[in-house]
Amino acid sequence: MPWRVSIHRATISSVPNRPFRSDVYPWYDSVWLAEYTRAKSTIETTRPEVLRAFVDAFRIFHTPPSFRVRLLERIFDDDTMAEIRRVVRSLRPTDLELREARAFGRFVVHDHQYFTALHHRVVPIVSGVVAEPVEPAYNFLSLYGNLGVCPPHMDSPEAKWTLDLCVGQSTPWPIYFSQVCPWPESASDTWRDGDWEEQIKRSPSLRFTSYTLEPGQAVVFSGSSQWHYRDAIPAGPGRKFAELLFFHFVPQGSAALLRPENWARLFGVPELRSARPAANAERPVAG
Numbered sequence: 001m002p003w004r005v006s007i008h009r010a011t012i013s014s015v016p017n018r019p020f021r022s023d024v025y026p027w028y029d030s031v032w033l034a035e036y037t038r039a040k041s042t043i044e045t046t047r048p049e050v051l052r053a054f055v056d057a058f059r060i061f062h063t064p065p066s067f068r069v070r071l072l073e074r075i076f077d078d079d080t081m082a083e084i085r086r087v088v089r090s091l092r093p094t095d096l097e098l099r100e101a102r103a104f105g106r107f108v109v110h111d112h113q114y115f116t117a118l119h120h121r122v123v124p125i126v127s128g129v130v131a132e133p134v135e136p137a138y139n140f141l142s143l144y145g146n147l148g149v150c151p152p153h154m155d156s157p158e159a160k161w162t163l164d165l166c167v168g169q170s171t172p173w174p175i176y177f178s179q180v181c182p183w184p185e186s187a188s189d190t191w192r193d194g195d196w197e198e199q200i201k202r203s204p205s206l207r208f209t210s211y212t213l214e215p216g217q218a219v220v221f222s223g224s225s226q227w228h229y230r231d232a233i234p235a236g237p238g239r240k241f242a243e244l245l246f247f248h249f250v251p252q253g254s255a256a257l258l259r260p261e262n263w264a265r266l267f268g269v270p271e272l273r274s275a276r277p278a279a280n281a282e283r284p285v286a287g
């Protein structure tokens, strides 16, 4: 029963500290944005006449400022929720990815067959909520334990839209979303500060709002245009845990554009051939 596996600090110290953020921005899942800003700089230097077309091509990944997080009371019926929980209980320790045990206090499982089928099933619902046709990107189950925490971050546009379903939890655990804001592309001095995470959390202009899910409830948000975080999982009697299922969506037909390794070909700029895949072995997740 792997969801009963607790993460102890001794365990964490043995987990390799594999990179999950870029060398440009300090937050989790910032590799894509770093590649994008690097590509813009390359184009500006080598093919400035292409810059406008390049920037315009990515406008479909910018979220309208009018978008609001949506709470969904009952995305799946009782039988489906029961099946989700049965699948979670059936997971073996070898099914779990450990690389986020240190930073997030969680184990994850990507693109499980059953969850992928559900992912496709909710496409019409999410398309309606976000007011544009979407297609599935990737999904993952997140099994937070006693050291659960989710530092502030913005997701790659591979997660322009996220449906976050609460499967189970020891106690309600708020997630905070900023209002929709522009991509933080500039190399701000803020990122060099040791307390940049606190600056983000406390910024009045970001207008964070908390959502607290009960099992069976879900939220739809735009993780690539909204800062989001969870503080440490709340203390309480007994074991602390949160089981969350994340389905990510992109605008329909946009998947190829999201891959930096395609940019040289798509934009006729050979100098972009060095662009690195943003989702390689360290596939980003977005919780």
Ligand SMILES: [Fe+2]
Residues within 6 Å of the ligand: 153, 154, 155, 223, 228, 285, 286, 287
């Ligand atoms: Fe995220």
